[in-house]
Amino acid sequence: MQRRTLFQALLAAGAGALALPAMARDHKDWPPSARHDDRKDKPPQFNPHDDRRHPRYHNARSHAFGRGRPLPSEFRSRHYVVTDYRRYRLPRPARHQHWVQVGPDFVLVMATTGLIVNVVLGR
Numbered sequence: 001m002q003r004r005t006l007f008q009a010l011l012a013a014g015a016g017a018l019a020l021p022a023m024a025r026d027h028k029d030w031p032p033s034a035r036h037d038d039r040k041d042k043p044p045q046f047n048p049h050d051d052r053r054h055p056r057y058h059n060a061r062s063h064a065f066g067r068g069r070p071l072p073s074e075f076r077s078r079h080y081v082v083t084d085y086r087r088y089r090l091p092r093p094a095r096h097q098h099w100v101q102v103g104p105d106f107v108l109v110m111a112t113t114g115l116i117v118n119v120v121l122g123r
Contacts, residue, residue, distance in 0.1 A: 060105035071114045
């Protein structure tokens with residue numbers, strides 16, 4: 001009987017010793033609120049040269065926004081689409097068209113092709 005208890009105690013100690021490194025690895029990720037050096041909690045740093053976050057166009061007064069030209073790729077996300085056109089006193093867009101805001105200006109775009117139909121400057 002004593003051999004069996006001794007064997008069980010050694011087995012439990014060995015299993016515990018093997019589990020310690022795994023527990024130590026998981027400890028740094030738990031709990032997430034206890035870690036102060038976590039980069040996900042910090043706000044993104046401003047980078048003026050990052051074109052993905054800061055479009056190069058600040059208004060629609062350049063040749064890139066001419067009628068019949070494709071809308072620049074920076075403004076093709078739903079983030080720039082104007083859903084309440086009446087608020088800005090814009091005419092109702094025709095079917096398959098929507099307004100896109102580029103700084104203080106508005107561009108009417110074909111939703112299917114991305115071609116510019118009209119430009120309204122600074123309202």
